[in-house]
Every structure is written in C-alpha cells, then in structure tokens.
Amino acid sequence: MILMNDFKAEPPELHQAMLGAASRVLESGWYVLGREVEVFERQWAAECGVAYGVGVGNGMDAIEIALRSLGIGPGDEVITTPMTAFATVLAIVRAGATPVLADIDRQTALMSIDSARRCITLRTKAIVLVHLYGQIRAMDAWTELCAARGILLVEDCAQAHLASLNGNMAGSFGAAGAFSFYPTKNLGAVGDAGMLVSDDEALARKAAKLRNYGQSVRYYHPEMGLNSRLDEMQAAILGERLKWLPEFTTRRREIADAYLSGIDNPLVKCMAVPESPQAHVYHLFVVNCAQRDKLQAHLRTHQVQTHIHYPIPIHQQESCLNIARDPLGLANSEHHAATCLSIPCHPQMADAEVDVVIAALNSFSGE
Ligand SMILES: Cc1ncc(COP(=O)(O)O)c(C=O)c1O
Numbered sequence: 001m002i003l004m005n006d007f008k009a010e011p012p013e014l015h016q017a018m019l020g021a022a023s024r025v026l027e028s029g030w031y032v033l034g035r036e037v038e039v040f041e042r043q044w045a046a047e048c049g050v051a052y053g054v055g056v057g058n059g060m061d062a063i064e065i066a067l068r069s070l071g072i073g074p075g076d077e078v079i080t081t082p083m084t085a086f087a088t089v090l091a092i093v094r095a096g097a098t099p100v101l102a103d104i105d106r107q108t109a110l111m112s113i114d115s116a117r118r119c120i121t122l123r124t125k126a127i128v129l130v131h132l133y134g135q136i137r138a139m140d141a142w143t144e145l146c147a148a149r150g151i152l153l154v155e156d157c158a159q160a161h162l163a164s165l166n167g168n169m170a171g172s173f174g175a176a177g178a179f180s181f182y183p184t185k186n187l188g189a190v191g192d193a194g195m196l197v198s199d200d201e202a203l204a205r206k207a208a209k210l211r212n213y214g215q216s217v218r219y220y221h222p223e224m225g226l227n228s229r230l231d232e233m234q235a236a237i238l239g240e241r242l243k244w245l246p247e248f249t250t251r252r253r254e255i256a257d258a259y260l261s262g263i264d265n266p267l268v269k270c271m272a273v274p275e276s277p278q279a280h281v282y283h284l285f286v287v288n289c290a291q292r293d294k295l296q297a298h299l300r301t302h303q304v305q306t307h308i309h310y311p312i313p314i315h316q317q318e319s320c321l322n323i324a325r326d327p328l329g330l331a332n333s334e335h336h337a338a339t340c341l342s343i344p345c346h347p348q349m350a351d352a353e354v355d356v357v358i359a360a361l362n363s364f365s366g367e
Pocket residue numbers: 058059060061084085087088130156158159180181182192193194
C-alpha cells in the first residue's frame with residue numbers, strides 16, 4: 001500500500017538523532033517547560049521570522065491562547081471557514097468567542113475574502129485565516145482588509161510550516177501564528193505539541209502565562225489560564241526533525257510538481273497552482289472529482305491510500321448546525337467537501353510510487 005504517511009521509512013540518521021535527543025532529556029531529569037523548550041521556541045520563531053515563540057500542548061490550544069492573549073473572548077465574533085480541522089472552530093469557542101463561517105474559493109479551498117467581508121459585523125474582532133493544505137495566498141489583501149476594518153489577523157499555520165510569500169513566512173503576517181506539531185504535520189512531534197509565534201512581546205508574555213494555569217511566577221495566578229505546556233521530549237525531538245524539514249519540504253514540492261504535470265484525466269481536477277513555489281508546502285495534495293467515492297475505491301484497488309480533508313464542513317457537524325455564517329451560504333465549502341480527495345504526498349515517497357499514483361488516477365474511468 002502507498003501510504004499517506006510513512007514514518008517507518010524515514011532516514012536512519014534521523015531516527016538515531018531522535019533517540020539521542022530522547023536520551024538527553026531522560027538524563028537531564030527535567031521534563032516539562034525547560035531548556036529544550038526554550039531552545040526550540042527560539043529556533044522555530046526564527047524560522048518564522050518573528051521574535052517570540054511560546055510552546056504549547058497542541059495546535060488547537062495555540063489558537064485559543066493566541067485569541068485569549070489578544071483579549072478576544074465573550075461577545076466577540078471571530079471569522080474562519082468551515083473547510084478546516086474542527087480544532088480551528090473549537091479553539092474559537094473555547095476562547096469564549098463566537099465563530100462566524102465564511103465560504104471558501106473553489107479553486108484553492110481557502111477562505112474567500114468576499115465572503116469574509118459579508119461576515120463582518122460591529123462585533124468582529126478577529127479573522128482566523130487557515131493556510132489550508134499548506135498554501136498561503138493573497139496575504140496583502142488579508143492584511144489590508146484587517147487593517148482597514150480594525151480586525152486582528154490570526155494565522156492557523158497548522159498545515160503550513162515554512163510556507164512563504166515574497167520572503168515572508170507563514171505565521172509572520174498577523175498578530176500571531178498558531179502551529180500544530182501533531183505527528184502527521186510537515187514538522188511533527190512524536191505526540192501532541194504546538195506553538196504560538198508572534199512579534200508582540202506583550203502577547204508572548206501573556207501566552208506564556210496562560211499556557212501554565214495563568215501563572216506569572218510560581219503559585220501566583222493573575223489570569224485564569226489552562227494547562228497547555230510543551231514538554232522537553234517533544235521539543236528536543238522537534239529540534240532534530242527541524243533539521244530535515246527543508247529537505248522534506250523540497251521533496252513534497254517535487255512530488256506535487258510530478259502530480260501537476262502527470263495527472264491527465266478530465267474526471268480528476270488538481271487545485272490551483274500556488275502564487276509562487278515557496279507559497280505551498282503541500283502538507284496535503286488534494287484533487288477534486290465529482291465521483292470522489294468511486295475514485296477513492298479505485299485508488300484503493302491500486303494499493304493507494306487516500307484521506308478526505310474534510311468530508312463534513314463545520315456547519316454540517318451535529319454540534320455546529322446553528323453556527324453563524326455568510327448570509328449567502330457556504331455552497332463552495334459543501335461542494336468541496338463532497339468532491340475533495342487527498343492523495344499520498346509525503347517526503348519518503350519514491351519516484352516509482354508517485355508514478356503508480358499518477359497511473360492509477362489516469363486510469364480512472366468513472367465506471
Ligand atoms: C488547520 C488545522 N488547525 C488546527 C489544528 C489543530 O492542531 P492539533 O491537532 O495539534 O490540536 C489542525 C490539526 O489537526 C489543523 O489541521
């Protein structure tokens with residue numbers, strides 16, 4: 001089977017380095033929020049081109065803590081899209097704010113700026129812009145809209161490690177960027193992990209308090225925080241995996257290029273190419289097909305694993321049926337959810353496997 005991810009096929013040198021990092025932490029006798037976390041926070045903030053990184057427990061908490069650190073809470077509206085991980089919306093709800101869903105653009109599956117404009121009210125405090133599948137696009141338009149309307153921009157970068165536009169990194173455009181290091185992400189830990197990045201010192205300080213019960217110094221709690229601390233083991237392992245991230249990202253782009261030039265079947269549509277090669281890190285390579293379920297079954301018979309990101313848009317989730325949304329509806333998100341299919345695109349794929357996937361896609365007849 002050609003898998004969506006294949007960690008066991010990673011280079012033995014990386015495996016060795018991770019073992020070394022793990023034993024360093026075990027021998028240190030210090031396991032949560034320590035030197036390894038501080039080093040990795042500095043490294044990742046530098047990669048993102050910003051001054052501060054605050055390591056947290058996961059990507060969802062990174063969004064919640066970013067919003068809360070910006071003073072967003074009850075009574076405030078936050079715009080995002082229904083074509084995202086449930087965590088994006090759950091983080092807004094957990095911050096106490098009200099999510100409002102804007103539709104996506106069909107060609108990219110990213111939030112439509114026209115739809116977002118229709119969602120703005122006097123209560124809109126922030127937009128959580130999801131760099132879905134690893135692509136960042138049209139950032140000037142988003143930063144201009146937010147500046148003009150006095151709205152804070154928070155980037156959900158869970159899928160966009162190292163994506164950049166005109167030299168500016170994902171996570172550096174808004175007030176804060178939120179990263180997930182869930183194992184399957186482009187930079188993944190061996191458990192849950194996340195980080196909030198920002199150029200704003202006050203925000204970073206507040207976030208560092210919130211992640212640790214709202215504690216300023218030990219046993220003093222000026223804020224009601226949460227427990228979302230990054231542990232030393234994950235930070236040490238992430239530091240090793242970071243060394244491989246540029247090479248792994250290049251390989252993802254090579255595979256995507258092979259797909260873009262090799263997929264030649266009118267029934268299978270690739271999504272729009274990025275504004276520049278650096279603007280997409282292909283966390284996922286997604287195609288659209290009107291007979292998506294048949295295509296998925298066809299690929300399975302050719303030993304190709306696939307996933308669907310995402311099969312149910314947020315507003316059709318049982319817990320979100322009454323969620324606020326664009327008054328014109330969310331038709332593009334619904335269409336995308338019914339037709340999208342993610343095909344394998346991970347750094348350990350061999351050229352021969354890429355060829356198998358292309359041949360399997362091109363042999364789909366819809367029958
Ligand atoms: C777009 C997006 N946002 C947020 C998250 C949440 O990250 P985590 O699973 O680390 O909480 C994810 C990961 O699933 C994601 O893909």
